[in-house]
Amino acid sequence: MTSSDGFMEYDGGLHASDPGGVPASDPGGVPEQLQPPQTKAAADLALELSRLVGAASATSVQKNLDITTVGEMLHQFPRRYLARGELTQLDELPLEEEVTILARVVGLSTRYMQKRKGTISDVVITDNTGRPSPLKISFFNGYKAKKELTPGVLALFSGRVSLYGRSKSLTNPDYVLLPDDSLAEHEAELQAVMPVPVYPATAKFPSWKTENVIKALLPALDLRKIADPVPAQYAAREKLMPLWEAYEQIHVPASMEDWPRAQKRFRYQEALALQTALAQKRSGTKAQQAIGRAPTTGALLEAFDAKLPYTLTSGQQEIGELLSKEISAEHPMQRLLQGEVGSGKTVVALRAMLQVVDAGGQAAFLAPTEVLAAQHLHSISALLGVLGEGRLLGGPQATNITLLTGSMPAVARRKALLAAASGEAGIVIGTHALLSENVQFADLGLIVVDEQHRFGVEQRDALRAKAVKPPHLLVMTATPIPRTVAMTVFGDLEVSELTQLPAGRAPIITHVAPLAEHPMWESRVWARSREEIDAGHQVYVVCPKIGDGADDGAELLESGDLLESGDRPRAGVLEVVEYLRSLPALSGKRIEVLHGRLDSVDKQGTMAEFAAGAIDVLVATTVIEVGVDVHNATLMIILDADRFGMSQLHQLRGRVGRGGHAGTCLLVTSLERGHPSRKRLEAVAETNDGFLLAREDLNLRREGDILGAKQSGGRSGLRMLSVLRDEKLIERARADAVEIVSGDPTLKEHPALKLEIDTFVTEKNEAFLERG
CATH class of the missing domain: 2.40.50.140 (Nucleic acid-binding proteins)
Structure with missing residues (x-):
C-alpha cells in the first residue's frame, strides 16, 4: 500500500516505495535505505542520527523536527x-x-x-x-x-x-x-x-515519516545496553518497565494494552530528570553567600506600618514574616509570590523592600512595560507618602524612590542613574532600562520582578550581576498558576500564594454578551457604558489588536495569550475608537486610546488622565492587563473575548472594581453557542476564582502554550508529563530529586541521570527552567 508521497508499509511501518516514490537523495522525503541492519551494536544515545539511519534521513529529520541525535529521535514519542x-x-x-x-x-x-x-x-x-x-x-x-x-x-x-x-x-x-x-x-x-x-507532526513531516525513521532506528540499537537514568530503588518503587522494553513498547506496541506501561515509565523518568535539574539549581543557590538584611527597630518599615490606613490580611502578614526571615539569611532568597488580582502583592513586596533599605541596601523593582513601571511608581509613592520623599522632607527614616525607563529625557535619566549609583534612591523602579550596562547600584540587596514570564533568564542575571553579592529575589505574578505547575515551571523558586482579597474589594460580576444569538445586545453594551459614565464612573474597552491594517506583531508581545479562532477579523483599537466616537449613546464623552505602539510620554499621559477621571472611555489593548489601578473604573467591555485565554480574561477584569465600587465585565463574542471558546467564556463568567480558572484553562488548552514552554518546531518543553494529571508523580519525583542531589550534588554517582538531563533538559528547555 502506498502513501500520497510514495511511502509503503514495511514491518508495521513505512518505507520508500519504488517507481513514483521519493528518490533516495531527496532530503524532503525519508530515507534512502530503511532495510534494518542485521546486527544491533549502538547503545550511545548521543550518537548523530545519520550514523544509524543515513545522511538523507537525518537531514530531513533535522530540517523538519530539529532533531540530530539518536536519543532525541528515540524520545520523539507518539502523542x-x-x-x-x-x-x-x-x-x-x-x-x-x-x-x-x-x-x-x-x-x-x-x-x-x-x-x-x-x-x-x-x-x-x-x-x-x-x-x-x-x-x-x-x-x-x-x-x-x-x-x-x-x-x-x-x-x-x-x-x-x-x-x-x-x-x-x-x-x-x-x-x-x-x-x-x-x-x-x-x-x-x-x-x-x-x-x-x-507522532507529533508538522506540515511537511507527517506522523508516518517519523514512524518510518523510528522503525529503521530500533533494529540498529542494542537497547539493553542503554544505561537507565532512574536509580534502581525508585524504579522498583514505581514498578517501572525495564528501559529497553519501554523503548520497544512505546514505539511498536503489540496491542493497545502494551503502550500505557511504557508511557508510565517515561513520565516518571522525565519528571525525575526535570526535578533533579531544578534541585541542582536550588542547591547551587543555597550554597551562595548573600548579605543578610535583618529588620531594624524604629526605622522605615515600622514607620510605614504605623501609617498604613488598613490592616493587612492574614495571608499578607504570614508571607511578610516569611520574606522577612529569608531576607535576613546569608544565602539568597528565591521566592515566587503569586496571588489573585488585587490580593495585595505590591504591599507585601514593598514591605520587603523597606526592610532591605533599613539594612542599608537598595531594592530594584523590574516591570515589563513603561506604563506599568509608572503605575508602580505612583502607587508605591502614594503608599509611602512623605516617607518616600527623602530625609529632607520625610525625616531620618525616609528614603527616595526613582524611576528609570528607556524613554526618559536625558536630564531626568542622568539624575536617576546618579540616585541609583550613589545610594540616594533606596527603591529604583524601572523597565528593561535597569539592565543597561551604565546602570549601577551602591548596594543592591533585593530584586523584585513583576510578571516574571515577560523576562528571560539573561535579563534577570544582568540585574543580579549589579550586586556585590547575590541579591535576594522576589518574583511576582498576578496570573494564578496551579501549584504543581508552579512547582515545575518555577521549580528553582519556593512558592507562596496570596488567596485573600483585602477588605473593601467588591466582587466583579461577569456576563457573556453573545452577539450570534442576540445581535441587538451590541447597542445595549454601549448604552450600559453611558449609564456607568452618567453615574460618575469610567469604562475600559479592550481589543485584541491595534488595527489600522499595520502589522500588530509588536502588540502581541504585550499579549502572548492571544488565541486564533479561525479567519474572523479581530477588533482593533483604532477602528473601535472611531466607531465609539460616532455613537449617539456616547455623544459628548471623551474617548481615548492606549496601545503599545504609542510614544511612552503619550502612554503615560493618557493613563494619568484616565486615572484623574478626565477620560470617560479608554479603548486599549492588553497593555492595561496588569498593575494598572484606576479606582473609578467600574465597567470593562472585552471585544472578541474568545481571542483571549481564561487566565488573561481574569487578569483584565481585575482592573475594575478596585475602589470599593462594584465592578462589571462584559465578554463580547460573535461565536455561536457550543463553540469550544464559548465554553471558556462561560467558565470565566461563572467564577472569580483565578486558581480554579487556571486549572480549567490548562485542561482546555495545550500545556506547552500555557506554560510558556513552547519550543522551536512547535514542541513543548514537556514530552510525556501532564502537570495536572501527574501531580502526585511530580511530587514524588521532586522528593526523589532532592534526596539524590543532597547526597550527590554533581551527579557523579548517577551518570545516566546526568546524561538524561544534559540531553533533554538543555538549551531548548532553558527558558522553561529559568522562568523563575
Missing part, C-alpha cells in the same frame, strides 16, 4: 495510538492544529474549478458513528487521491484543520493507506491488531 478498528472521533478535532486521523472513505467526487484550470476532488469519510463526516477533505488536482481513495479504503490523513465556511476541512492532506482487517494475507492480519502510533 497517541489508534486502534485500527476504532476510527477517529471526527467531531472533536481542534481548529488550526496539525492532526492525524484514521478514517474510512465512503465516497469521492471530482469537479472542475470555475475560476482556474484543474479539478477539486472531495473525499467523504466516516468515523465510528458510521455517518458521513462533516469534515471536508479536498484535493486540488488530486489525480493520485482520486485513483487510490476509493469507497471502503482505510487511511491515515495528516494535515492542518482549518475552517471553510462553517465546516472544518483538511486541504491536500498527506495520507497513507492501511491494510484492513478484511485483507486475508497473514502479514496483514498480524498488522491489523497492532496500534497505529501517531
Whole structure:
C-alpha cells in the first residue's frame, strides 16, 4: 500500500516505495535505505542520527523536527495510538492544529474549478458513528487521491484543520493507506491488531515519516545496553518497565494494552530528570553567600506600618514574616509570590523592600512595560507618602524612590542613574532600562520582578550581576498558576500564594454578551457604558489588536495569550475608537486610546488622565492587563473575548472594581453557542476564582502554550508529563530529586541521570527552567 508521497508499509511501518516514490537523495522525503541492519551494536544515545539511519534521513529529520541525535529521535514519542478498528472521533478535532486521523472513505467526487484550470476532488469519510463526516477533505488536482481513495479504503490523513465556511476541512492532506482487517494475507492480519502510533507532526513531516525513521532506528540499537537514568530503588518503587522494553513498547506496541506501561515509565523518568535539574539549581543557590538584611527597630518599615490606613490580611502578614526571615539569611532568597488580582502583592513586596533599605541596601523593582513601571511608581509613592520623599522632607527614616525607563529625557535619566549609583534612591523602579550596562547600584540587596514570564533568564542575571553579592529575589505574578505547575515551571523558586482579597474589594460580576444569538445586545453594551459614565464612573474597552491594517506583531508581545479562532477579523483599537466616537449613546464623552505602539510620554499621559477621571472611555489593548489601578473604573467591555485565554480574561477584569465600587465585565463574542471558546467564556463568567480558572484553562488548552514552554518546531518543553494529571508523580519525583542531589550534588554517582538531563533538559528547555 502506498502513501500520497510514495511511502509503503514495511514491518508495521513505512518505507520508500519504488517507481513514483521519493528518490533516495531527496532530503524532503525519508530515507534512502530503511532495510534494518542485521546486527544491533549502538547503545550511545548521543550518537548523530545519520550514523544509524543515513545522511538523507537525518537531514530531513533535522530540517523538519530539529532533531540530530539518536536519543532525541528515540524520545520523539507518539502523542497517541489508534486502534485500527476504532476510527477517529471526527467531531472533536481542534481548529488550526496539525492532526492525524484514521478514517474510512465512503465516497469521492471530482469537479472542475470555475475560476482556474484543474479539478477539486472531495473525499467523504466516516468515523465510528458510521455517518458521513462533516469534515471536508479536498484535493486540488488530486489525480493520485482520486485513483487510490476509493469507497471502503482505510487511511491515515495528516494535515492542518482549518475552517471553510462553517465546516472544518483538511486541504491536500498527506495520507497513507492501511491494510484492513478484511485483507486475508497473514502479514496483514498480524498488522491489523497492532496500534497505529501517531507522532507529533508538522506540515511537511507527517506522523508516518517519523514512524518510518523510528522503525529503521530500533533494529540498529542494542537497547539493553542503554544505561537507565532512574536509580534502581525508585524504579522498583514505581514498578517501572525495564528501559529497553519501554523503548520497544512505546514505539511498536503489540496491542493497545502494551503502550500505557511504557508511557508510565517515561513520565516518571522525565519528571525525575526535570526535578533533579531544578534541585541542582536550588542547591547551587543555597550554597551562595548573600548579605543578610535583618529588620531594624524604629526605622522605615515600622514607620510605614504605623501609617498604613488598613490592616493587612492574614495571608499578607504570614508571607511578610516569611520574606522577612529569608531576607535576613546569608544565602539568597528565591521566592515566587503569586496571588489573585488585587490580593495585595505590591504591599507585601514593598514591605520587603523597606526592610532591605533599613539594612542599608537598595531594592530594584523590574516591570515589563513603561506604563506599568509608572503605575508602580505612583502607587508605591502614594503608599509611602512623605516617607518616600527623602530625609529632607520625610525625616531620618525616609528614603527616595526613582524611576528609570528607556524613554526618559536625558536630564531626568542622568539624575536617576546618579540616585541609583550613589545610594540616594533606596527603591529604583524601572523597565528593561535597569539592565543597561551604565546602570549601577551602591548596594543592591533585593530584586523584585513583576510578571516574571515577560523576562528571560539573561535579563534577570544582568540585574543580579549589579550586586556585590547575590541579591535576594522576589518574583511576582498576578496570573494564578496551579501549584504543581508552579512547582515545575518555577521549580528553582519556593512558592507562596496570596488567596485573600483585602477588605473593601467588591466582587466583579461577569456576563457573556453573545452577539450570534442576540445581535441587538451590541447597542445595549454601549448604552450600559453611558449609564456607568452618567453615574460618575469610567469604562475600559479592550481589543485584541491595534488595527489600522499595520502589522500588530509588536502588540502581541504585550499579549502572548492571544488565541486564533479561525479567519474572523479581530477588533482593533483604532477602528473601535472611531466607531465609539460616532455613537449617539456616547455623544459628548471623551474617548481615548492606549496601545503599545504609542510614544511612552503619550502612554503615560493618557493613563494619568484616565486615572484623574478626565477620560470617560479608554479603548486599549492588553497593555492595561496588569498593575494598572484606576479606582473609578467600574465597567470593562472585552471585544472578541474568545481571542483571549481564561487566565488573561481574569487578569483584565481585575482592573475594575478596585475602589470599593462594584465592578462589571462584559465578554463580547460573535461565536455561536457550543463553540469550544464559548465554553471558556462561560467558565470565566461563572467564577472569580483565578486558581480554579487556571486549572480549567490548562485542561482546555495545550500545556506547552500555557506554560510558556513552547519550543522551536512547535514542541513543548514537556514530552510525556501532564502537570495536572501527574501531580502526585511530580511530587514524588521532586522528593526523589532532592534526596539524590543532597547526597550527590554533581551527579557523579548517577551518570545516566546526568546524561538524561544534559540531553533533554538543555538549551531548548532553558527558558522553561529559568522562568523563575
